[in-house]
Amino acid sequence: MGARLLRPRPRADERRSHGAALAIERISKSYDTREGAEVLALDQTDFTVAPGEFVAVVGPSGCGKSTLLSLIAGLTPASSGRITIDGEEVKRPHPKIGVVFQTDLLLYWRTIVDNILLPIEIKGWNRRAYLPRVHELLEQVGLGDFGQKYPTELSGGMRQRVAICRALVQNPGLLLMDEPFGALDALTREQMVIDLQSMWSSVGNTVIFITHSIEEAIFLADRVLVMSPRPGRVDLDLRIDIPRPRGWKNRIEQKFADYMTQVRAVFEARGVLSKE
């Protein structure tokens, strides 16, 4: 508790947070199955992310992408290796992180505004000081009039936008997203990707974006990390040189297609995708 009191509280009006630096150092994670066998989910994974960088992690199902995110979030302990956020080793959830999960996980008994204020409440900060920030975020995602509604009154896409607002309310240095658009329909998904890009450019934090969509990863990220099937490790670290803001037209450029081919090639080599 003492450490929390000494740490200066971030000001609610602080617009651009400083993106946090992330280092994954030789991380391995194994699970015990019911039968007693040990399954290696992540094998000596190693990479660093610079402050303010947008990194997408793509990989087949079961390659340990979600495990990786859970380790960075401090929700699961690693079997070996270490993870640091701004130089501090992650042993429990780091105060600088915000997490968006695959489902929105909104609390149905709270209004939209109260849902977004949940992290502020848990950290014991002043709710009122963050109200302008909440409304600004809602405005940004086009839900300005929905603050007093309940989650059941919103569509799936709207709810996931609220979940993103909730992760961003405290200006996290590191935003972790675990297949955040996986449960949405294709059209909603496309718009969400555009919206996420514009929100990120106004906040400027570091993002780890887990997805199984190659296209989504290339469109959004500064860097795409391609993971091998289990045990997961980084097979390809691809820098995406497409100027921002990116729009749908970038998707039909040759350059975009070349990146797609490069990522596909890794999956083809691993037998995840066929060559036809």
Place this chain on the structure above:
Amino acid sequence: MPDAPPIKRKKRYGRTLLESLAAPSLSLLILVVWQVAVPAAGLSSFVLPTPWEIVGRIGGDYRLLLANAAVTVSEMLAGFAIAAVAGIVTGLGIFYSRLFERAFYPLLVALNTIPKVVLAPLLVLYLGYGFAPKCFLAFVLAYFPIVIATVVGLQSLDKGMVSLVRSMGASETQVFFKVRLPAALPNLFGGFKVGISLSIIGAVIGEYVAAEHGLGYVQLQASSQFDTTLSFAAVVVIGVIGVVLFLALDMLERRAVFQRDAAK
């Protein structure tokens, strides 16, 4: 098509009005048939009193009924209160401790298969004729559904919710009060509602076996004197107590628990 919606709405309104009147009308019909059929069939009030006779008896003997109702209500409320506290504590133990669950849960399920009212004669032996055996029976009957409701309610929470609030840096106490408890409340109130109805049964059965006060005792006395009307009067009072307590819990629930569908 512009004029279609209002017509539809009007039709719908008419139907809901009819539906809301359905239950009271049927009840009234049954009472009228009862009132008319009993004298027509030549039944004496000793066999089956008419509703009007029962109402008259409640009015005439209201002091007796009220005094004994107070005894029964205090027995069952005390039993229910103990069951609520003990049930929640047990439920929390089962939810949080694997060892406690392994040790206690099978035993609890096994004991629950015993029809608990058969304990009543034994309770007289151990706890006497007074307040204690009735209170205990009310407690035993209400306890199990509250334990189950607590456990099921706590387990109903999406595990992702726990990860979510943990990622925000929540302590286990915060996890409990911010998500576990609110998510468990609808189930918990379900358990309370079942429990309160069962605790009335517990108290009255306890009085049937051995008592000197209470509505069960009044019924027993009335039967031994072939006073069927008084016995029916006691039944009505017990019924009213049940309904009133159930509605009280329902009101409390509306205040404490967010109605998931109400917002739709």
